[in-house]
Amino acid sequence: MTPVSINTGRLRSPFYPRLAELDSLNTWHNWAGYSSAEALYCEDMEYFAIRNSTGVFDITPMTKYRITGPDALDYLNRLVTRDMRKIKPGRVAYAIWCDDQGQVIDDGTIFHLREGEYRLCSQERHLAWLTTAAIGFDVTVKEETAEIAALAVQGPTSYSVLKNMGIDGLDSLKPFGLIHHQIFGTELMVSRTGFTGDLGYELWIDPDKAIDLWDALFAAGKLHGIQAIGTHALDLARKEAGYLAPFEDFLPAETTVRTGRTRSPLEIGMEWLVDFNKDNFNGRRALLKEKAEGSTWRLVKLDIEGNKTADHSYIYADDKKNSDEIGFITSAAWSPVCKQNIALGTVRTPHGKPGDNVWVEVYYQREMHWNRVMAKATVVDKPFWFPARRGMTPPAPF
Amino acid sequence: MKKYDAIVVGAGHNGLANAAFLAKAGMDVLCVEKNDYIGGAAVSRELYQDWKYSNCSYVCSLLRPEIYRNLELHKHGLQITPYGGSVQFMENGDYFGSYHDPEAAHREMARHSKHDADAYTRYSTDTMRQCRLIRNFLLRTAPDPTSFKPRDIKELMLLGNKFLELGEDRLYEAIRFWTMSVADYLGEYFETDVIKTALSGSGIIGTALGIHSPGTAYVLLHHYMGDVDGNVGSWGFARGGMGAVSNALAGALQSYGGEIRSESGVDQIIVKNNRVQGVALESGEEIYAPVVVSNMDVKRTFLNCMDEKDLPASFYNRIKNFKIRGSSGKLNIALDGMPTFPALPPGSELIGHADMHFIDSMERMERAYDDWKDGTWSKDPYIDCTIPSAVDPTMTPPGKHFMSCFVQYCPAQIEGRAWTSEERDAFTKSVIDQISNYSPDFKDLILHVETRTPQDIEDQIGITEGNIFHGELTMDQLLFNRPVPGYAQYRAPVNGLYMCGSSTHPGGGVMAAPGANAAREILYDLKLKNTVPENFGDD
Numbered sequence: 001m002t003p004v005s006i007n008t009g010r011l012r013s014p015f016y017p018r019l020a021e022l023d024s025l026n027t028w029h030n031w032a033g034y035s036s037a038e039a040l041y042c043e044d045m046e047y048f049a050i051r052n053s054t055g056v057f058d059i060t061p062m063t064k065y066r067i068t069g070p071d072a073l074d075y076l077n078r079l080v081t082r083d084m085r086k087i088k089p090g091r092v093a094y095a096i097w098c099d100d101q102g103q104v105i106d107d108g109t110i111f112h113l114r115e116g117e118y119r120l121c122s123q124e125r126h127l128a129w130l131t132t133a134a135i136g137f138d139v140t141v142k143e144e145t146a147e148i149a150a151l152a153v154q155g156p157t158s159y160s161v162l163k164n165m166g167i168d169g170l171d172s173l174k175p176f177g178l179i180h181h182q183i184f185g186t187e188l189m190v191s192r193t194g195f196t197g198d199l200g201y202e203l204w205i206d207p208d209k210a211i212d213l214w215d216a217l218f219a220a221g222k223l224h225g226i227q228a229i230g231t232h233a234l235d236l237a238r239k240e241a242g243y244l245a246p247f248e249d250f251l252p253a254e255t256t257v258r259t260g261r262t263r264s265p266l267e268i269g270m271e272w273l274v275d276f277n278k279d280n281f282n283g284r285r286a287l288l289k290e291k292a293e294g295s296t297w298r299l300v301k302l303d304i305e306g307n308k309t310a311d312h313s314y315i316y317a318d319d320k321k322n323s324d325e326i327g328f329i330t331s332a333a334w335s336p337v338c339k340q341n342i343a344l345g346t347v348r349t350p351h352g353k354p355g356d357n358v359w360v361e362v363y364y365q366r367e368m369h370w371n372r373v374m375a376k377a378t379v380v381d382k383p384f385w386f387p388a389r390r391g392m393t394p395p396a397p398f
Numbered sequence: 399m400k401k402y403d404a405i406v407v408g409a410g411h412n413g414l415a416n417a418a419f420l421a422k423a424g425m426d427v428l429c430v431e432k433n434d435y436i437g438g439a440a441v442s443r444e445l446y447q448d449w450k451y452s453n454c455s456y457v458c459s460l461l462r463p464e465i466y467r468n469l470e471l472h473k474h475g476l477q478i479t480p481y482g483g484s485v486q487f488m489e490n491g492d493y494f495g496s497y498h499d500p501e502a503a504h505r506e507m508a509r510h511s512k513h514d515a516d517a518y519t520r521y522s523t524d525t526m527r528q529c530r531l532i533r534n535f536l537l538r539t540a541p542d543p544t545s546f547k548p549r550d551i552k553e554l555m556l557l558g559n560k561f562l563e564l565g566e567d568r569l570y571e572a573i574r575f576w577t578m579s580v581a582d583y584l585g586e587y588f589e590t591d592v593i594k595t596a597l598s599g600s601g602i603i604g605t606a607l608g609i610h611s612p613g614t615a616y617v618l619l620h621h622y623m624g625d626v627d628g629n630v631g632s633w634g635f636a637r638g639g640m641g642a643v644s645n646a647l648a649g650a651l652q653s654y655g656g657e658i659r660s661e662s663g664v665d666q667i668i669v670k671n672n673r674v675q676g677v678a679l680e681s682g683e684e685i686y687a688p689v690v691v692s693n694m695d696v697k698r699t700f701l702n703c704m705d706e707k708d709l710p711a712s713f714y715n716r717i718k719n720f721k722i723r724g725s726s727g728k729l730n731i732a733l734d735g736m737p738t739f740p741a742l743p744p745g746s747e748l749i750g751h752a753d754m755h756f757i758d759s760m761e762r763m764e765r766a767y768d769d770w771k772d773g774t775w776s777k778d779p780y781i782d783c784t785i786p787s788a789v790d791p792t793m794t795p796p797g798k799h800f801m802s803c804f805v806q807y808c809p810a811q812i813e814g815r816a817w818t819s820e821e822r823d824a825f826t827k828s829v830i831d832q833i834s835n836y837s838p839d840f841k842d843l844i845l846h847v848e849t850r851t852p853q854d855i856e857d858q859i860g861i862t863e864g865n866i867f868h869g870e871l872t873m874d875q876l877l878f879n880r881p882v883p884g885y886a887q888y889r890a891p892v893n894g895l896y897m898c899g900s901s902t903h904p905g906g907g908v909m910a911a912p913g914a915n916a917a918r919e920i921l922y923d924l925k926l927k928n929t930v931p932e933n934f935g936d937d
């Protein structure tokens with residue numbers, strides 16, 4: 001028997017050869033075991049590709065599960081907090097799933113690929129939980145992360161790029177819709193989804209055809225400003241869109257050791273994803289109780305005065321002395337597109353209602369020296385960046 | 399004849415730590431050791447020329463960083479190098495590896511079971527939660543739950559608060575955890591035999607219990623609650639072998655003016671009018687001090703070195719019934735080169751650098767225990783095999799290796815009587831044969847073997863039945879029940895007599911916490927300034 005050997009280093013996505021050609025910065029980090037580029041040539045320019053033309057980001061490392069079987073829908077409905085019956089074939093749902101205590105295990109997207117056939121994508125790996133939650137259902141949950149190569153194609157010209165590639169059906173493809181397209185002798189799945197809050201798509205294909213897809217995409221995008229991007233650009237875009245990052249804005253319950261550090265969906269602004277009208281789902285009892293008794297935490301989007309980025313700042317109540325500490329910032333950035341000082345944070349209820357003012361203690365460094373300001377901030381309830389093009393169907397060519 | 403402020407009996411690492419903190423407080427301290435070397439079970443010995451053997455303990459993680467820092471052990475030569483990884487060789491020719499890098503570890507686990515690879519997240523989170531709870535109490539004296547002294551009440555409240563902080567659901571989890579078996583605990587997360595087997599080993603190391611015995615989940619914790627540089631659960635090698643820990647503690651002790659006398663075994667602890675007077679050595683010499691601290695296990699201290707008439711009868715009886723059953727043996731092997739392991743891919747980082755185990759099923763683990771219950775050594779044992787010389791260049795000449803094989807199970811006596819030399823040889827053979835099954839050139843590379851049955855360990859370093867923890871780590875013998883209820887605060891029922899060995903809270907392992915905690919209590923009684931550091935906060 002020849003010894004079995006595994007790759008004990010970082011995996012490379014099927015797009016790696018193309019990314020490596022474009023990379024001039026050599027800054028890669030670990031994403032679920034894969035090498036993922038933080039930036040390829042210039043973080044700032046990559047960000048503006050998302051907002052001004054088209055940025056392409058390799059999302060192959062995203063954990064993917066195929067969920068099939070007669071009870072697939074019932075299973076998902078028991079797993080996640082929202083009502084999956086409303087998600088018809090060809091539609092995609094953003095969803096949250098909880099443990100028995102109603103604490104968030106993770107968030108992710110569920111693609112209703114075809115009648116009764118689903119794909120669940122998430123940041124973390126959950127096969128153990130997905131299997132545990134399948135008890136009593138005639139359903140198959142199969143991990144398929146490495147079997148699908150995927151790209152996020154995001155930005156105002158993304159529609160034109162894909163159209164130019166010969167993909168049909170884009171004109172009627174609404175946000176959170178998906179279509180199947182035959183290309184390179186295989187099936188390409190195109191979903192109008194993304195993590196940037198802009199017009200954008202995600203492409204899903206057999207890894208053997210990954211390079212063909214990349215080449216066709218970049219050829220089609222040549223005149224539309226297509227650029228490959230890294231995680232830093234994406235992270236800035238997601239903050240502008242008000243999207244949460246696990247381990248920053250909330251902690252997946254299964255990884256959280258300390259009591260009181262997990263969050264319920266109600267505490268991270270996801271009440272709209274919890275449907276108490278449907279039958280039993282995991283965490284329902286605990287969440288009903290929390291709804292009746294009140295939550296401890298509230299996730300807030302903050303518009304902060306001034307221009308000093310409020311990373312890791314404490315948040316204080318808007319009272320006489322501003323000394324009542326009520327929470328902390330979890331993600332912060334200067335938004336180039338909004339020209340706003342933005343942040344996501346967590347505060348203790350009843351603080352943080354939309355329209356409330358709070359104070360943020362910002363430490364910032366200028367030429368080695370540290371300074372401190374107390375900056376006033378307003379709680380907003382809409383994403384910071386929500387352009388009309390994001391929802392337009394058909395999209396404009398821009 | 400010189401009179402000391404305190405005499406510590408035994409220069410094991412806990413005795414040395416205890417003496418160091420007393421000396422640091424300005425006391426005139428003498429540490430007497432029966433052997434011609436110090437360290438007890440934390441020792442490096444040259445038993446084969448140019449080879450250093452960590453011939454008892456072999457890996458370091460539990461040593462309290464607070465003590466390391468406070469006694470400036472780095473100045474006295476101590477250095478701990480982390481190492482990672484383990485491998486489980488399988489009968490079908492495959493292996494299950496575990497890697498330092500979490501992604502590599504996940505990938506390898508997924509090769510055996512994708513479910514289990516993902517389940518590991520919750521397992522390690524849940525286990526870490528239990529670790530964090532117990533870690534609060536390592537450098538504290540266990541409170542006496544029946545006492546109304548303000549100190550005890552304060553400590554009890556702290557204990558209570560730490561439990562309550564867990565919240566209701568997790569409080570139940572904790573209580574279950576402390577009493578359940580490691581097999582049941584693992585069964586709640588994993589479905590794959592080899593993965594469960596790999597993780598179950600830590601539940602039975604040094605323990606006269608099987609993987610299905612209640613209480614073994616806690617033993618698992620005892621192997622996870624340590625840390626190397628804040629990485630909880632990591633293990634490391636002491637550069638120069640485990641003796642480096644004891645030597646550094648001895649260096650600290652001497653730097654504070656303390657003395658060590660080796661080859662000075664204590665025959666009797668002298669007591670008059672329920673007050674300790676000093677010790678009588680085996681040579682007949684008597685040395686006097688108002689404080690005597692025993693680093694020996696409690697059975698040796700109270701049953702062998704004292705007159706039972708000086709002790710309360712029920713205490714004596716409880717000590718007699720203290721569970722300290724020998725269950726582990728050891729082989730220390732000098733190798734002419736690195737053995738090959740054909741199951742592993744060439745160049746694998748696991749070769750030499752990982753903890754190796756040659757058992758792959760829960761069934762085999764339990765059968766190994768059955769042999770022990772039958773009064774004999776495991777014919778198909780659980781071996782925790784490391785090659786410290788692959789990491790530490792000071793252990794052997796270049797290219798040569800020292801292999802440490804910790805063997806579970808191995809009884810203190812064979813069917814109730816002493817080991818014969820044929821049986822020792824047969825025990826040695828079962829270990830070597832098991833390894834040879836996975837390494838064809840292993841036998842040919844052997845230059846020297848030291849075999850240590852629990853009987854040998856008892857004869858050489860005086861641990862009753864050779865029990866590695868100076869008494870089993872089950873709930874009835876932990877915290878305020880260790881060693882026995884009512885005497886968990888290091889004070890013996892004789893004025894001036896204290897206990898500082900691993901029979902006391904928080905138990906065995908190269909931790910130095912019992913020694914340090916006992917010093918805190920002694921200094922408290924003497925109204926001297928405390929020199930023992932507090933737990934680093936971990937919130």
Ligand SMILES: Cc1cc2nc3c(=O)[nH]c(=O)nc-3n(C[C@H](O)[C@H](O)[C@H](O)COP(=O)(O)OP(=O)(O)OC[C@H]3O[C@@H](n4cnc5c(N)ncnc54)[C@H](O)[C@@H]3O)c2cc1C
Pocket residue numbers: 407408409410411412413430431432433436437438439440453454455456457458459460662663664665693694698703726727728804855858859860861864865866867868898899900901905906907908909
């Ligand atoms: C085989 C084995 C492997 C182990 N592996 C590990 C490991 O890898 N990692 C780990 O953390 N722990 C390990 N342990 C456990 C750990 O080594 C012990 O729990 C710890 O070293 C005990 O320290 P101690 O100071 O309490 O007692 P001891 O080390 O037992 O010290 C007691 C000292 O007292 C002396 N003494 C006894 N009687 C007398 C007398 N009458 N007069 C004078 N002196 C006397 C002895 O010689 C000895 O020096 C292992 C133990 C063993 C036996």
